[in-house]
Amino acid sequence: MNDRTGFLQLGDEFSPDKLRLARCAAGKSLADIGELLSVTRQYAHKLEVNAIPSPTQLKQLSEVLKVDESFFFSPRRSSVELEQCHFRSLRASTQTLKKTIAAQVEMFELLVDELVKEVDFPVVGFNTFDESIDSLSKIEQAAERFRREQGLGLGPISSVTKLAEKVGVLVVELTEADERVDAFSLFNKRPLIVRSTAKASPGRQRFDLAHELGHLIMHQGIETGCRLTEDQANQFASALLMPRASFAAEFPPMRGRYLNWPALKEMKLRWKVSFKALIYRAQTLDLLTAEQAKSGFTYLNRKGFTKSEEFDELIPMESPALVQRAINLLDYATWRRVLKDSGLTSKMVTEQFLLDVPVSPLRLVASEVK
Numbered sequence: 001m002n003d004r005t006g007f008l009q010l011g012d013e014f015s016p017d018k019l020r021l022a023r024c025a026a027g028k029s030l031a032d033i034g035e036l037l038s039v040t041r042q043y044a045h046k047l048e049v050n051a052i053p054s055p056t057q058l059k060q061l062s063e064v065l066k067v068d069e070s071f072f073f074s075p076r077r078s079s080v081e082l083e084q085c086h087f088r089s090l091r092a093s094t095q096t097l098k099k100t101i102a103a104q105v106e107m108f109e110l111l112v113d114e115l116v117k118e119v120d121f122p123v124v125g126f127n128t129f130d131e132s133i134d135s136l137s138k139i140e141q142a143a144e145r146f147r148r149e150q151g152l153g154l155g156p157i158s159s160v161t162k163l164a165e166k167v168g169v170l171v172v173e174l175t176e177a178d179e180r181v182d183a184f185s186l187f188n189k190r191p192l193i194v195r196s197t198a199k200a201s202p203g204r205q206r207f208d209l210a211h212e213l214g215h216l217i218m219h220q221g222i223e224t225g226c227r228l229t230e231d232q233a234n235q236f237a238s239a240l241l242m243p244r245a246s247f248a249a250e251f252p253p254m255r256g257r258y259l260n261w262p263a264l265k266e267m268k269l270r271w272k273v274s275f276k277a278l279i280y281r282a283q284t285l286d287l288l289t290a291e292q293a294k295s296g297f298t299y300l301n302r303k304g305f306t307k308s309e310e311f312d313e314l315i316p317m318e319s320p321a322l323v324q325r326a327i328n329l330l331d332y333a334t335w336r337r338v339l340k341d342s343g344l345t346s347k348m349v350t351e352q353f354l355l356d357v358p359v360s361p362l363r364l365v366a367s368e369v370k
Contacts, residue, residue: 017076018343020048022065024103025352036064066351071343077113078188079106101184101194104174107344108353109189112170112323114338119326124168124191126150128220133232136284142218143239154246156271160209161318164193169216171209171320173197173354185212187220195320197354200308202315203274209318210237238281241273251278251287259296265311272315275300324355332358 023033034044037057047053053061062069115121127149129142147153150167157163164171169191185193193212195205214236215224222229250270252263259279267278276297283293300309330338335358339346346357 066348165322183208
Protein backbone atom coordinates (compact mmCIF):
# COMPACT_ATOMS: atom_id res chain seq x y z
CA MET A 1 0.00 0.00 0.00
CA ASN A 2 1.21 3.51 -0.84
CA ASP A 3 1.48 5.54 2.36
CA ARG A 4 1.05 8.83 0.50
CA THR A 5 -2.02 8.04 -1.60
CA GLY A 6 -3.66 5.43 0.60
CA PHE A 7 -4.25 3.14 -2.40
CA LEU A 8 -2.85 -0.29 -3.14
CA GLN A 9 0.27 -0.14 -5.26
CA LEU A 10 0.28 -1.80 -8.64
CA GLY A 11 1.53 -5.32 -8.14
CA ASP A 12 0.41 -5.59 -4.51
CA GLU A 13 -1.74 -8.69 -4.14
CA PHE A 14 -4.09 -9.05 -1.21
CA SER A 15 -4.08 -12.57 0.26
CA PRO A 16 -7.52 -13.78 1.41
CA ASP A 17 -5.82 -16.80 3.00
CA LYS A 18 -3.78 -14.54 5.28
CA LEU A 19 -6.94 -12.70 6.35
CA ARG A 20 -8.59 -16.02 7.19
CA LEU A 21 -5.51 -17.09 9.14
CA ALA A 22 -5.37 -13.85 11.16
CA ARG A 23 -9.11 -13.97 11.84
CA CYS A 24 -8.95 -17.57 13.11
CA ALA A 25 -5.89 -16.78 15.25
CA ALA A 26 -7.78 -13.89 16.84
CA GLY A 27 -10.76 -16.15 17.54
CA LYS A 28 -13.07 -13.96 15.45
CA SER A 29 -16.04 -15.13 13.41
CA LEU A 30 -17.09 -13.76 10.02
CA ALA A 31 -19.96 -12.06 11.82
CA ASP A 32 -17.42 -10.35 14.11
CA ILE A 33 -15.49 -9.07 11.08
CA GLY A 34 -18.71 -7.88 9.46
CA GLU A 35 -19.63 -5.93 12.59
CA LEU A 36 -16.14 -4.44 12.81
CA LEU A 37 -16.24 -3.20 9.21
CA SER A 38 -19.98 -2.33 9.28
CA VAL A 39 -20.65 -4.76 6.44
CA THR A 40 -22.66 -7.96 6.12
CA ARG A 41 -21.33 -11.35 7.08
CA GLN A 42 -21.60 -12.28 3.41
CA TYR A 43 -19.26 -9.45 2.41
CA ALA A 44 -16.83 -10.43 5.18
CA HIS A 45 -16.84 -13.90 3.64
CA LYS A 46 -16.10 -12.42 0.21
CA LEU A 47 -12.98 -10.76 1.64
CA GLU A 48 -11.69 -14.26 2.34
CA VAL A 49 -12.48 -15.37 -1.21
CA ASN A 50 -11.95 -12.71 -3.86
CA ALA A 51 -12.87 -9.21 -2.58
CA ILE A 52 -10.27 -6.60 -1.62
CA PRO A 53 -10.71 -4.40 1.47
CA SER A 54 -10.54 -0.63 1.21
CA PRO A 55 -7.58 1.17 2.82
CA THR A 56 -9.79 2.11 5.79
CA GLN A 57 -11.01 -1.48 6.19
CA LEU A 58 -7.44 -2.75 5.92
CA LYS A 59 -6.36 -0.48 8.77
CA GLN A 60 -9.27 -1.66 10.92
CA LEU A 61 -8.48 -5.31 10.20
CA SER A 62 -4.79 -4.95 11.05
CA GLU A 63 -5.58 -3.23 14.34
CA VAL A 64 -8.17 -5.70 15.61
CA LEU A 65 -6.28 -8.78 14.36
CA LYS A 66 -2.95 -7.50 15.79
CA VAL A 67 -0.97 -7.81 12.56
CA ASP A 68 0.85 -5.33 10.36
CA GLU A 69 -0.96 -4.29 7.16
CA SER A 70 1.87 -5.90 5.17
CA PHE A 71 0.82 -9.24 6.67
CA PHE A 72 -2.10 -9.41 4.23
CA PHE A 73 0.12 -8.93 1.17
CA SER A 74 2.36 -11.95 1.38
CA PRO A 75 1.36 -15.51 0.47
CA ARG A 76 0.54 -18.06 3.14
CA ARG A 77 3.72 -20.12 3.42
CA SER A 78 2.32 -23.28 4.95
CA SER A 79 -0.71 -24.20 6.99
CA VAL A 80 -1.07 -26.06 10.26
CA GLU A 81 -3.85 -28.62 9.76
CA LEU A 82 -5.75 -30.12 12.66
CA GLU A 83 -4.77 -33.61 11.50
CA GLN A 84 -1.12 -32.72 12.20
CA CYS A 85 -1.83 -31.72 15.79
CA HIS A 86 -1.81 -34.13 18.70
CA PHE A 87 -4.88 -32.69 20.41
CA ARG A 88 -6.39 -34.50 23.32
CA SER A 89 -9.90 -35.75 22.72
CA LEU A 90 -11.62 -33.50 25.27
CA ARG A 91 -15.33 -32.84 24.88
CA ALA A 92 -14.85 -29.28 26.10
CA SER A 93 -12.32 -28.64 23.32
CA THR A 94 -14.45 -27.50 20.38
CA GLN A 95 -13.42 -27.55 16.73
CA THR A 96 -13.56 -23.75 16.72
CA LEU A 97 -11.13 -23.53 19.63
CA LYS A 98 -8.82 -26.07 18.01
CA LYS A 99 -8.80 -24.05 14.79
CA THR A 100 -7.96 -20.91 16.76
CA ILE A 101 -5.03 -22.61 18.49
CA ALA A 102 -3.77 -24.14 15.21
CA ALA A 103 -3.90 -20.70 13.56
CA GLN A 104 -2.01 -19.13 16.47
CA VAL A 105 0.66 -21.81 16.15
CA GLU A 106 0.98 -21.02 12.44
CA MET A 107 1.42 -17.33 13.33
CA PHE A 108 4.01 -18.29 15.94
CA GLU A 109 5.91 -20.26 13.30
CA LEU A 110 6.05 -17.12 11.14
CA LEU A 111 7.86 -15.41 14.02
CA VAL A 112 10.21 -18.37 14.52
CA ASP A 113 10.96 -18.45 10.77
CA GLU A 114 12.39 -14.94 11.08
CA LEU A 115 14.15 -15.57 14.40
CA VAL A 116 16.10 -18.54 13.02
CA LYS A 117 17.61 -16.18 10.42
CA GLU A 118 19.23 -14.27 13.30
CA VAL A 119 19.72 -16.86 16.06
CA ASP A 120 20.78 -20.52 15.99
CA PHE A 121 18.21 -22.73 17.69
CA PRO A 122 19.14 -26.19 19.00
CA VAL A 123 18.99 -28.88 16.34
CA VAL A 124 16.32 -31.54 16.76
CA GLY A 125 18.15 -34.02 18.97
CA PHE A 126 15.86 -36.99 19.42
CA ASN A 127 14.91 -40.04 17.39
CA THR A 128 11.35 -41.14 16.79
CA PHE A 129 10.35 -44.62 17.90
CA ASP A 130 9.22 -46.21 14.65
CA GLU A 131 8.45 -49.71 15.90
CA SER A 132 4.84 -50.78 16.21
CA ILE A 133 3.49 -49.84 19.66
CA ASP A 134 1.70 -53.08 20.37
CA SER A 135 2.49 -53.55 24.06
CA LEU A 136 3.28 -51.71 27.27
CA SER A 137 6.79 -53.16 27.03
CA LYS A 138 7.39 -51.28 23.75
CA ILE A 139 6.40 -48.00 25.42
CA GLU A 140 8.80 -48.69 28.30
CA GLN A 141 11.53 -49.34 25.73
CA ALA A 142 10.76 -46.08 23.90
CA ALA A 143 11.03 -44.06 27.12
CA GLU A 144 14.18 -45.86 28.25
CA ARG A 145 15.83 -45.38 24.87
CA PHE A 146 15.06 -41.66 24.99
CA ARG A 147 16.58 -41.44 28.49
CA ARG A 148 19.72 -43.25 27.29
CA GLU A 149 20.08 -41.04 24.22
CA GLN A 150 19.82 -37.91 26.36
CA GLY A 151 22.11 -39.23 29.10
CA LEU A 152 19.43 -38.82 31.77
CA GLY A 153 20.30 -41.85 33.89
CA LEU A 154 17.56 -43.28 36.11
CA GLY A 155 16.94 -40.35 38.46
CA PRO A 156 14.36 -37.56 38.47
CA ILE A 157 14.26 -35.07 35.58
CA SER A 158 14.94 -31.62 37.01
CA SER A 159 12.96 -29.76 34.32
CA VAL A 160 10.90 -31.39 31.58
CA THR A 161 10.58 -28.01 29.83
CA LYS A 162 14.36 -27.51 29.67
CA LEU A 163 14.76 -31.10 28.49
CA ALA A 164 12.27 -30.55 25.66
CA GLU A 165 13.98 -27.32 24.61
CA LYS A 166 17.42 -28.97 24.80
CA VAL A 167 16.35 -31.58 22.22
CA GLY A 168 15.03 -28.89 19.87
CA VAL A 169 11.36 -28.76 20.82
CA LEU A 170 9.86 -25.27 20.98
CA VAL A 171 7.60 -24.90 24.00
CA VAL A 172 5.12 -22.05 23.74
CA GLU A 173 2.40 -20.67 25.97
CA LEU A 174 -0.73 -19.32 24.29
CA THR A 175 -3.38 -17.25 26.00
CA GLU A 176 -6.13 -19.32 24.36
CA ALA A 177 -4.66 -22.59 25.61
CA ASP A 178 -6.73 -23.05 28.76
CA GLU A 179 -7.95 -26.15 30.55
CA ARG A 180 -10.15 -27.00 27.54
CA VAL A 181 -7.04 -27.57 25.42
CA ASP A 182 -4.59 -28.60 28.17
CA ALA A 183 -1.56 -29.16 25.96
CA PHE A 184 -0.91 -30.34 22.44
CA SER A 185 1.99 -30.94 20.11
CA LEU A 186 2.88 -31.14 16.44
CA PHE A 187 5.94 -31.74 14.30
CA ASN A 188 5.72 -29.32 11.40
CA LYS A 189 8.83 -27.30 10.55
CA ARG A 190 10.11 -27.98 14.06
CA PRO A 191 8.64 -30.06 16.90
CA LEU A 192 6.49 -27.82 19.06
CA ILE A 193 4.53 -28.20 22.29
CA VAL A 194 1.81 -25.77 23.32
CA ARG A 195 1.19 -25.81 27.05
CA SER A 196 -1.65 -24.38 29.07
CA THR A 197 -1.00 -21.72 31.67
CA ALA A 198 -4.24 -22.62 33.43
CA LYS A 199 -2.99 -25.63 35.39
CA ALA A 200 -2.05 -24.90 39.00
CA SER A 201 -0.30 -28.22 39.59
CA PRO A 202 3.41 -28.31 38.61
CA GLY A 203 3.39 -32.11 38.70
CA ARG A 204 0.52 -32.28 36.23
CA GLN A 205 2.15 -29.63 34.07
CA ARG A 206 5.33 -31.75 33.86
CA PHE A 207 3.27 -34.85 33.10
CA ASP A 208 1.49 -33.00 30.26
CA LEU A 209 4.82 -32.04 28.70
CA ALA A 210 6.12 -35.62 29.00
CA HIS A 211 2.83 -36.81 27.46
CA GLU A 212 3.37 -34.54 24.44
CA LEU A 213 6.98 -35.71 24.11
CA GLY A 214 5.50 -39.20 23.90
CA HIS A 215 3.33 -38.17 20.96
CA LEU A 216 6.29 -36.55 19.19
CA ILE A 217 8.45 -39.63 19.68
CA MET A 218 5.92 -42.43 19.12
CA HIS A 219 3.13 -41.03 16.94
CA GLN A 220 4.63 -39.34 13.90
CA GLY A 221 2.28 -39.89 10.97
CA ILE A 222 -0.41 -41.29 13.28
CA GLU A 223 -3.65 -39.42 13.93
CA THR A 224 -4.05 -39.19 17.68
CA GLY A 225 -6.81 -38.19 20.08
CA CYS A 226 -8.36 -41.63 20.50
CA ARG A 227 -8.28 -43.50 23.80
CA LEU A 228 -5.50 -45.83 22.59
CA THR A 229 -2.99 -43.15 21.58
CA GLU A 230 -3.80 -41.05 24.65
CA ASP A 231 -3.22 -44.03 26.93
CA GLN A 232 0.06 -44.74 25.14
CA ALA A 233 1.24 -41.14 25.63
CA ASN A 234 0.25 -41.32 29.33
CA GLN A 235 2.20 -44.56 29.73
CA PHE A 236 5.21 -42.98 28.01
CA ALA A 237 5.02 -39.96 30.34
CA SER A 238 4.93 -42.27 33.37
CA ALA A 239 7.88 -44.32 32.13
CA LEU A 240 9.90 -41.21 31.25
CA LEU A 241 9.31 -39.41 34.54
CA MET A 242 9.50 -42.50 36.75
CA PRO A 243 11.78 -45.18 35.21
CA ARG A 244 10.70 -48.62 36.33
CA ALA A 245 13.97 -49.85 37.86
CA SER A 246 14.60 -46.91 40.20
CA PHE A 247 10.92 -46.25 40.87
CA ALA A 248 10.23 -49.82 41.95
CA ALA A 249 13.22 -49.72 44.30
CA GLU A 250 11.92 -46.54 45.98
CA PHE A 251 8.18 -47.13 46.14
CA PRO A 252 7.15 -47.62 49.80
CA PRO A 253 5.28 -50.77 50.89
CA MET A 254 1.72 -50.51 52.22
CA ARG A 255 1.07 -49.75 55.87
CA GLY A 256 -1.37 -52.54 56.43
CA ARG A 257 -4.46 -51.56 54.38
CA TYR A 258 -3.28 -47.99 53.77
CA LEU A 259 -0.78 -46.29 51.51
CA ASN A 260 2.29 -44.82 53.20
CA TRP A 261 1.38 -41.17 52.53
CA PRO A 262 4.38 -39.58 54.34
CA ALA A 263 6.75 -41.66 52.19
CA LEU A 264 4.69 -40.85 49.07
CA LYS A 265 5.04 -37.15 49.90
CA GLU A 266 8.84 -37.55 49.79
CA MET A 267 8.57 -39.35 46.44
CA LYS A 268 6.26 -36.66 45.08
CA LEU A 269 8.75 -33.92 45.93
CA ARG A 270 11.77 -35.89 44.70
CA TRP A 271 10.28 -36.97 41.36
CA LYS A 272 8.15 -33.80 40.94
CA VAL A 273 4.99 -35.64 39.98
CA SER A 274 1.48 -35.78 41.40
CA PHE A 275 0.26 -38.32 43.94
CA LYS A 276 -2.09 -39.59 41.24
CA ALA A 277 0.84 -40.20 38.86
CA LEU A 278 2.72 -42.08 41.60
CA ILE A 279 -0.23 -44.39 42.22
CA TYR A 280 -0.87 -44.85 38.48
CA ARG A 281 2.74 -45.83 37.90
CA ALA A 282 2.83 -48.18 40.90
CA GLN A 283 -0.26 -50.00 39.66
CA THR A 284 1.21 -50.29 36.14
CA LEU A 285 4.34 -51.91 37.60
CA ASP A 286 2.26 -54.24 39.84
CA LEU A 287 3.55 -52.56 42.99
CA LEU A 288 -0.08 -51.93 43.94
CA THR A 289 -3.14 -54.02 43.25
CA ALA A 290 -6.09 -52.47 41.43
CA GLU A 291 -7.98 -52.35 44.74
CA GLN A 292 -5.11 -50.62 46.56
CA ALA A 293 -4.75 -48.06 43.76
CA LYS A 294 -8.50 -47.43 43.79
CA SER A 295 -8.31 -46.81 47.53
CA GLY A 296 -5.56 -44.23 46.94
CA PHE A 297 -7.50 -42.44 44.18
CA THR A 298 -10.61 -42.39 46.37
CA TYR A 299 -8.63 -40.79 49.20
CA LEU A 300 -7.31 -38.08 46.84
CA ASN A 301 -10.80 -37.35 45.51
CA ARG A 302 -12.23 -37.18 49.02
CA LYS A 303 -9.55 -34.64 49.96
CA GLY A 304 -10.42 -32.54 46.90
CA PHE A 305 -7.07 -33.17 45.19
CA THR A 306 -8.40 -33.37 41.63
CA LYS A 307 -6.82 -30.35 39.89
CA SER A 308 -4.21 -29.46 42.51
CA GLU A 309 -2.75 -31.34 45.44
CA GLU A 310 -1.20 -30.87 48.82
CA PHE A 311 2.51 -29.87 48.67
CA ASP A 312 2.25 -28.64 45.05
CA GLU A 313 3.57 -25.29 46.25
CA LEU A 314 6.87 -26.98 47.12
CA ILE A 315 7.50 -27.92 43.47
CA PRO A 316 8.52 -25.03 41.17
CA MET A 317 6.40 -24.30 38.10
CA GLU A 318 8.31 -24.55 34.83
CA SER A 319 8.33 -21.93 32.08
CA PRO A 320 9.66 -22.06 28.51
CA ALA A 321 12.76 -19.95 27.88
CA LEU A 322 14.23 -20.82 24.47
CA VAL A 323 12.27 -18.42 22.25
CA GLN A 324 12.44 -15.66 24.86
CA ARG A 325 16.24 -16.02 25.03
CA ALA A 326 16.41 -15.79 21.23
CA ILE A 327 14.43 -12.53 21.29
CA ASN A 328 16.60 -11.17 24.12
CA LEU A 329 19.70 -11.62 21.95
CA LEU A 330 18.39 -9.15 19.35
CA ASP A 331 18.98 -5.43 19.38
CA TYR A 332 15.96 -3.23 18.81
CA ALA A 333 16.63 -2.58 15.11
CA THR A 334 17.00 -6.30 14.38
CA TRP A 335 13.86 -7.06 16.35
CA ARG A 336 11.89 -4.50 14.32
CA ARG A 337 13.11 -6.16 11.12
CA VAL A 338 12.13 -9.61 12.41
CA LEU A 339 8.72 -8.31 13.35
CA LYS A 340 8.18 -6.55 10.01
CA ASP A 341 9.23 -9.59 7.96
CA SER A 342 6.91 -11.85 9.96
CA GLY A 343 3.99 -9.42 9.51
CA LEU A 344 3.13 -9.64 13.21
CA THR A 345 2.96 -6.86 15.80
CA SER A 346 4.49 -6.49 19.24
CA LYS A 347 0.96 -6.53 20.64
CA MET A 348 0.34 -10.02 19.26
CA VAL A 349 3.71 -11.32 20.45
CA THR A 350 3.17 -10.05 23.99
CA GLU A 351 -0.55 -10.74 24.35
CA GLN A 352 -0.99 -14.04 22.49
CA PHE A 353 2.46 -15.62 22.85
CA LEU A 354 3.21 -14.16 26.31
CA LEU A 355 6.71 -13.06 25.30
CA ASP A 356 8.62 -9.91 26.25
CA VAL A 357 9.89 -7.84 23.33
CA PRO A 358 12.77 -5.35 22.99
CA VAL A 359 11.93 -1.72 23.77
CA SER A 360 13.08 1.27 21.76
CA PRO A 361 16.21 2.86 23.29
CA LEU A 362 14.47 6.25 23.01
CA ARG A 363 11.70 5.04 25.29
CA LEU A 364 14.28 3.83 27.80
CA VAL A 365 15.99 7.22 27.80
CA ALA A 366 12.65 8.98 28.26
CA SER A 367 11.73 6.77 31.22
CA GLU A 368 15.11 7.40 32.88
CA VAL A 369 14.68 11.18 32.50
CA LYS A 370 11.34 11.00 34.26
